[in-house]
Amino acid sequence: MNTEVKKSSDFSKFILLLRKLFSGKIYPLVIALSILISHSFSVEEFGITVVLSTVLLGLLVCDDLKFFIAPLTYSLFMFSEKSVATGKYYEKPYLIAIACGSLVLISFFVAHFIIYRKNIKFKGFAKSKLLLGFTLLSASALLNGCLNFKEYQLGNILYALAFVFSLLGIFFLFSVNLNKDATLTSHLMYVLFLMSALVTLELFIAFTNQIQFANGEIVKESVKVGWGMWNNIGGVLTLLLPIHFYYATTVKRYGAIFYITGLISYGAIVLTLSRSSLLTSSLILLICVVISCFFGKNKLINRIFTGALFTLGIIAFIVLWGKISSILGDYLSRGLDDNGRFEMYLHGLKNFLSHPIFGGGFNSSYATEHQFIIFLPYRYHNTIIQMMATCGSVGLLSYLFHRYQTVKLFIKERSLSNVFLTLSIISLLITSLLDNHFFNIYPAFIYTIILVVIEKNSKNNGC
Numbered sequence: 001m002n003t004e005v006k007k008s009s010d011f012s013k014f015i016l017l018l019r020k021l022f023s024g025k026i027y028p029l030v031i032a033l034s035i036l037i038s039h040s041f042s043v044e045e046f047g048i049t050v051v052l053s054t055v056l057l058g059l060l061v062c063d064d065l066k067f068f069i070a071p072l073t074y075s076l077f078m079f080s081e082k083s084v085a086t087g088k089y090y091e092k093p094y095l096i097a098i099a100c101g102s103l104v105l106i107s108f109f110v111a112h113f114i115i116y117r118k119n120i121k122f123k124g125f126a127k128s129k130l131l132l133g134f135t136l137l138s139a140s141a142l143l144n145g146c147l148n149f150k151e152y153q154l155g156n157i158l159y160a161l162a163f164v165f166s167l168l169g170i171f172f173l174f175s176v177n178l179n180k181d182a183t184l185t186s187h188l189m190y191v192l193f194l195m196s197a198l199v200t201l202e203l204f205i206a207f208t209n210q211i212q213f214a215n216g217e218i219v220k221e222s223v224k225v226g227w228g229m230w231n232n233i234g235g236v237l238t239l240l241l242p243i244h245f246y247y248a249t250t251v252k253r254y255g256a257i258f259y260i261t262g263l264i265s266y267g268a269i270v271l272t273l274s275r276s277s278l279l280t281s282s283l284i285l286l287i288c289v290v291i292s293c294f295f296g297k298n299k300l301i302n303r304i305f306t307g308a309l310f311t312l313g314i315i316a317f318i319v320l321w322g323k324i325s326s327i328l329g330d331y332l333s334r335g336l337d338d339n340g341r342f343e344m345y346l347h348g349l350k351n352f353l354s355h356p357i358f359g360g361g362f363n364s365s366y367a368t369e370h371q372f373i374i375f376l377p378y379r380y381h382n383t384i385i386q387m388m389a390t391c392g393s394v395g396l397l398s399y400l401f402h403r404y405q406t407v408k409l410f411i412k413e414r415s416l417s418n419v420f421l422t423l424s425i426i427s428l429l430i431t432s433l434l435d436n437h438f439f440n441i442y443p444a445f446i447y448t449i450i451l452v453v454i455e456k457n458s459k460n461n462g463c
Contacts, residue, residue, distance in 0.1 A: 015061050018057070018061045018062075019061055019062050019063070022054075022058045022061065022062050022067035023062065023066050023067050023183075023187070025190060027054070027058075027067060027070065028069075028070035028074075028190060028191050028194055029194060030050075030054075031050070031051060031054070031070045031071050031074050032070070032074060032194045032195070032197070032198045034046065034047050034050040034051070034078075035047050035051075035074050035075070035077050035078040035198060036198055036201060036202065038078040038080075039077060039078050039079070039080045039202055039205075039225070039226065040080070040202075040205055042080040042082040042083045044078050044079055044080070044083055047075075047078035048078070048101075051071045051074075051075055051078075052101055052104075052105065054071070055068065055071050055105065055108075056104070056105070056108045059108045059109060059111065059112040060108070060111065060112065060115070062112075063116045063119050063179070064116070064119060064177050064178055064179040065173060065174055065177045065178055066178060066179065066184065066187060069174075069187070069188065069191050069449055070191045070194070072170075072445060072449075073191065073195060073442075073445055073446055073449070074194075074195060074198065076227050076442050077195075077198055077199060077202065077225075077227055078227075079226045079227045080225070080226040081206070081210060081224050081225055081226040082226070083226060084226040084227070085226075112177075113177070116177070119177060119179070120176050120177055121175075121176050121177070122176055124175065124176070125172060125175040125176045128171075128175055128455060129405060129408070129409060129455065129458075130171070130402075130405050130406065130409065130451060130455060131171075131175075132401075132405070133398075133401050133402030133403075133404070133405040133406070134167055134168045134171050134402065135168060136398035136401055136402065137167060137168075137395075137398045137399055137401075137402045138163075138164040138167055138168040139398070140358075140387075140391045140394045140395040140397075140398040140399075141160045141163050141164055141391060141395065142157070142160050142161075142164060143358050143391065143394060143395075144156055144160055144358060144359055144361045144362050144390050144391045144395065145355065145358060145359055145360055145361015145362065145363070145364060145390065145391075146358045146361075147355060147357060147358050148355050148358070148359075148360050148361050148364065151360065151361060151363065151364050152361060152363075153361075153363040155362060155363040155377060156361045156362050156363050159362045159363075159377050160362065162441055163439065163441065163444070166441045166442070166444035166445055166448065167444055167448055170444075170445055170448040170449065170452075171448050171451070171452060174448075174449055174452040175452055175455075178452060178453075178456060180456045180457070184453055184456060184457065185417045185418075185421075185453060185457055188421075188449070188450070188453050189243055189246055189247070189417065189420075192240055192243045192424070192446070193240075193243050193244065193247065195236075195240055195446075196237060196240035196241070196243060196244065196261075196265055197261070199225075199233060199236050199237055199240075199268075200237065200264065200265055200268045202225050203223075203225060203233055203237075203268050203271065203272065204268070206223075206224070206225050207271070210222065210224070211223055211224075218271070218273060220273045223271075223272055223273055230272045230273050230274045231272075231274045231276065231277065231435050231436075231437075232437075232440065233268075233272045233274070234269050234272035234273075234274030234276070234277025234278070234281075234431075235274065235276075235277055235428070235431050235435060235437040235440075235443065236443065237265055237268055237269045237272070237277070237281070238269055238277045238280050238281040238284065238427045238428075238431055239424050239427045239428045239431075239437075239443060239446065240265070240424065241262065241265055241266060241269070241281055241284055241285065241288070241424075241427065242284060242288055242420040242421075242423035242424045242427065243420065243424065244258050244259070244261050244262030244265055244288075245258070245259070245262050245288035245289070245291065245292050245420065246258075246416070246417060246420035248262060248292050248298065248302065249291060249292045249295060249296030249297070249298060249302070249416065249420075250296050250297060250416065250417075251297070251298075252297045252298065255297065255298040255301065255302070256298075256301060256302075256305060259292070259302065259305055262285075262288070263309070266281055266285050269281045274435075275434075276431050276434035276435045277431055277435075279434075280427055280430045280431045280434075281427070283430070284423055284426070284427050287423060288420075288423065289302075289306055291419065291420075292306075293306055295416060296416060341381050341382070341434070344380045344381055344382075344385070345380065345381075345382060345385050347380075347389070348380045348382070348385040348386070348388060348389035349385070349388070349389070351364055351388075351389040351390070352388040352389050352392060355392055356392055356393055357392045357393055357394060358391060358392045358394055358395070359387075359388065359389055359390045359391040359392035359394075359395055360389055360390060361390055362377035362390050363377055364389070364390070377390070379436035379439050379440075381434060381435055381436055382432075382433055382434065383399070383429070383432045383433060383438050383439075384396065384399075384433070386436075386438075386439060387399045406425070406451060409451070409454060409455060409458070410422045410425075410454075412458065413454055413455075413457065413458050415457075417457075418454050418457070421450050421453070421454055422454070424446075424450060425447060425450055425451070428443055428446075428447055
């Protein structure tokens with residue numbers, strides 16, 4: 001009898017140890033390194049194996065989904081340009097493997113929710129201040145183009161389902177099974193910081209073996225890393241830029257290191273040649289620098305650092321202007337050219353006027369004509385125009401109501417950590433006024449998780 005009790009006690013200690021490893025700093029780092037290796041050497045099978053096997057184990061031993069934030073938000077970044085260019089992921093064997101892996105993952109999620117059913121907080125989810133906005137936005141997406149009978153296609157509902165999952169689906173998962181504790185925000189910040197480092201390293205590695213130069217100038221069309229091209233890379237890095245300055249503002253001893261990593265991240269954004277990301281990140285960088293100089297633990301050193309770097313930057317800019325203007329010639333040649341966006345906006349408005357209630361749908365004639373990726377619809381490079389054109393007045397009003405609820409949350413929760421998380425969301429929203437990021441599915445995962453964590457830490461939230 002004593003032996004059985006001892007075995008049971010040892011097993012419980014082992015489970016607690018695994019749970020600690022999964023919810024701590026080691027697991028996100030392991031996932032990030034595995035994905036970096038997979039991407040760098042085009043061995044995605046390795047990354048998929050590591051992610052899937054550890055997630056399945058985590059679902060069995062962890063009592064909430066805190067551990068799942070890293071693999072969920074990192075996984076896309078394992079797919080390299082070399083592998084994507086082969087088109088193998090559209091082939092039957094891979095599609096079957098993806099389907100089987102998805103079924104196994106779903107079954108383990110069901111097991112997790114059964115095992116830890118006492119932890120599931122449906123009441124907290126129902127009381128969420130953001131639930132109605134997420135629900136209305138999701139409903140309007142599902143209703144996209146429903147009165148445009150002539151052009152309604154399967155793609156309308158398939159993309160809508162993916163979009164809804166990235167918002168309401170992720171919101172539900174983490175709202176009901178993410179424990180509110182003192183380490184939740186710090187864990188999210190750590191995961192997002194590693195994500196920024198991961199994407200930056202992938203971009204820098206691409207410059208060593210893939211990205212091309214012509215007459216000393218970066219060829220914009222070659223700025224690709226497999227899972228995304230220049231705008232996608234710039235958009236993700238811009239979204240994550242405030243996280244560096246959160247650490248620069250709050251970490252007493254090593255804050256200057258994160259100030260430097262923030263500047264490196266900004267430099268990476270510049271190198272993507274994404275104008276929307278450059279404009280947004282420049283504004284966000286300025287705001288972050290001002291906050292770091294007047295708030296937090298490192299005000300004095302950050303002021304000194306900012307002054308010194310600003311002076312050195314001006315000198316370097318003057319001395320090296322010839323080389324800088326050559327490398328970044330794409331910015332200078334394009335300037336404020338709209339790159340066809342005004343035409344897109346005009347078509348979007350026409351689509352809205354033709355179908356003012358539920359929109360023309362994600363797969364309307366103009367969208368289908370310009371579709372360039374299987375499954376993804378044409379995006380209008382502007383969130384407002386996108387909602388109007390594809391989901392009509394219903395979509396636009398639901399988006400504005402959702403935005404009202406998020407702004408209300410931001411105003412109420414003004415801790416320093418929430419300020420930087422809010423700046424991350426603002427980064428995404430601004431770049432999405434000139435690009436597609438909000439509708440690219442994976443940025444919405446990050447967006448939704450940030451909102452869940454901010455609300456979880458709300459003093460008025462009972463989750």
